Amino acid sequence: xxxxxxxxxxxIFSRIVLPVAALMLLCGCRSGKLPTxxxxxxxxxxxxxxxxxxxxxxxxxxxxxxxxxxNGYSEVFGDRIWSVPVGEGTLEDSYKDNILAxxxxxxxxxxxxxxxxxxxxxxxxxxxxxxxxEYYDSLTEAERNYLDVTMDDISAMYRExxxxxKVYEAVTEGVNPEISDDxxxxxxxxxxxxxxxxxxxxxxxxxxxxxxxKNALARIARLRQRITDGESFELVAVDNNEDTKGEYSFxxxxxxxxxxxxxxxxxxxxxxxxxxxxxxxxxxxCVSTFNPEETxxxxxxxxxxxxxxxxxxxxxxxxxxxxxxxxxxxxDSIHFDAGAVVKTTGFFDxxxxxxxxxxxxGD
Numbered sequence: 001x002x003x004x005x006x007x008x009x010x011x012i013f014s015r016i017v018l019p020v021a022a023l024m025l026l027c028g029c030r031s032g033k034l035p036t037x038x039x040x041x042x043x044x045x046x047x048x049x050x051x052x053x054x055x056x057x058x059x060x061x062x063x064x065x066x067x068x069x070x071n072g073y074s075e076v077f078g079d080r081i082w083s084v085p086v087g088e089g090t091l092e093d094s095y096k097d098n099i100l101a102x103x104x105x106x107x108x109x110x111x112x113x114x115x116x117x118x119x120x121x122x123x124x125x126x127x128x129x130x131x132x133x134e135y136y137d138s139l140t141e142a143e144r145n146y147l148d149v150t151m152d153d154i155s156a157m158y159r160e161x162x163x164x165x166k167v168y169e170a171v172t173e174g175v176n177p178e179i180s181d182d183x184x185x186x187x188x189x190x191x192x193x194x195x196x197x198x199x200x201x202x203x204x205x206x207x208x209x210x211x212x213x214k215n216a217l218a219r220i221a222r223l224r225q226r227i228t229d230g231e232s233f234e235l236v237a238v239d240n241n242e243d244t245k246g247e248y249s250f251x252x253x254x255x256x257x258x259x260x261x262x263x264x265x266x267x268x269x270x271x272x273x274x275x276x277x278x279x280x281x282x283x284x285x286c287v288s289t290f291n292p293e294e295t296x297x298x299x300x301x302x303x304x305x306x307x308x309x310x311x312x313x314x315x316x317x318x319x320x321x322x323x324x325x326x327x328x329x330x331x332d333s334i335h336f337d338a339g340a341v342v343k344t345t346g347f348f349d350x351x352x353x354x355x356x357x358x359x360x361x362g363d
Contacts, residue, residue, distance in 0.1 A: 044327045047148075049334070050100075052107045052324045060148045061157060062334055065099045067147060068347040070336050075345065082336075092335065100331070104324075109164035112318050118170045120162055124355075128158040131354040135347055143342045154347075162355055171314050172307035179299040186251045186294035188287040189263050190233060193243035194220040195280040220274055220281040227271055233285040242280070249291060251298040259284070 044051070047059040070092070073081065082092035113119065120128070132155035139147070194216045196208045208216060219240075226236050237246055252260065256277040266272060266286035275282040336342075 044325075044330070047330070048327055049331050050104070050324060050326045052104065053111055053322055055107060055111070057103055057107060059330065059334065060153060061103060062096075062099065062331075063147050063336070064149060064154070064157060064347055065103060066096060066334070066336050067342055068345055069095070069099065071343060071345045096334065106160050106164045108315070108319060108322065109167045110160050111322070112315065113163050113167045115318070116167065116170060118163070118167050120159060120166065124162055124166070125159070127354040128155055128162055131158050131350050134353075135350045138346055138350075139344055143344050146342050147344075158351060161351060165355065168307075168311055171311050175303065175306045175310050177303050179302050181290070181295060184251060184295050184299040184302055185264075185289075186249055186291045186298050187263060187289055188247065188249045188291055188294075189266070190237065190247050190285040190287060191243055191245075192220070192223060192233070192237045192241045192283040193280050194223075194240070195242045196276075197280070217274070217281055220283060224271075224274060224283055227283070233271060233283075247287070249294050251295070251301075 045056055045058075048056045049059055049062055050057050070082065082090060082095075084091040086094045132151055136144075136149075136151040136154050139149075196213050196216050197205050198208070199205055223236050223240055227233055248255070250260075252264070254260070255263070256279070258275055258277050259282060262272045262275045262282075263284050263286065266284065266289070268286050268289055270286050272282070272284040275284060
């Protein structure tokens with residue numbers, strides 16, 4: 001399955017800013033506020049989709065991202081997936097917005113690179129040329145014509161992609177990677193939940209009234225007593241647990257605070273008192289107080305989270321200083337309907353072949 005397409009070309013940018021932020025930027029929004037004036041599109045270049053601080057993004061750039069991504073997903077899910085209704089449009093409309101947001105992020109990060117003095121070195125530039133040559137050579141003449149790209153166009157896109165990644169690395173290189181075992185400690189517990197809410201036919205949550213909640217508390221108290229009297233936690237859980245899962249492995253900051261505090265204070269084999277959260281009443285059985293493999297993986301997540309926060313401080317402040325215009329009529333007209341003519345999917349995979357992207361958020 002070609003799920004790597006989505007993983008790689010989004011991985012750099014999902015850790016920086018949500019897609020909506022870039023779309024707000026393109027719509028002329030500042031600091032989350034709606035635009036107060038209409039921007040005329042008569043001064044756009046031919047095939048210019050948007051302009052960021054005077055720097056254009058052309059239609060062929062959007063098409064390279066869109067075609068490679070959609071082809072990858074179509075191989076897995078079929079072409080009909082793009083006509084699935086989403087909101088007021090289709091899944092293709094929604095995904096096209098996502099592509100626009102990601103490219104806006106790349107352009108923004110390249111402007112930030114100029115401000116920070118970050119640039120590709122000779123080796124990086126050589127890699128972009130080699131990658132561009134490999135991708136361009138993989139295209140048929142029909143595909144080149146449909147995408148309206150030259151080798152130089154592809155090379156420029158790879159340079160911007162690589163520069164964006166280098167900016168992230170430059171801004172986050174000072175983030176402290178030292179995470180203690182205790183901070184990243186991951187534990188494993190089993191649980192029994194008795195809910196204090198129900199759902200109606202539409203899936204809406206309805207809180208228990210006082211009498212129902214009192215009955216739920218009495219029920220879990222009886223279960224706690226059975227365990228105290230010697231029944232195994234697992235056996236009691238079999239017919240009584242109302243959670244969708246019976247076991248969880250997690251680090252700090254993941255579960256509800258009340259649940260987490262109780263769980264992290266248990267020793268192996270111990271059972272908690274009754275713990276109340278927004279979901280209901282819980283009993284918690286400690287399976288393990290330290291999972292080395294999960295803890296090491298959690299350390300990486302914590303470091304990446306710190307990097308995201310450090311970068312976002314810089315990126316979001318920079319974002320508020322930018323101006324941009326979107327050529328909405330042209331953007332709305334863009335769609336991928338190449339049929340059997342355009343089959344290319346290798347744009348992102350070839351980039352990954354020449355440049356190593358640091359894995360993020362476990363994706």
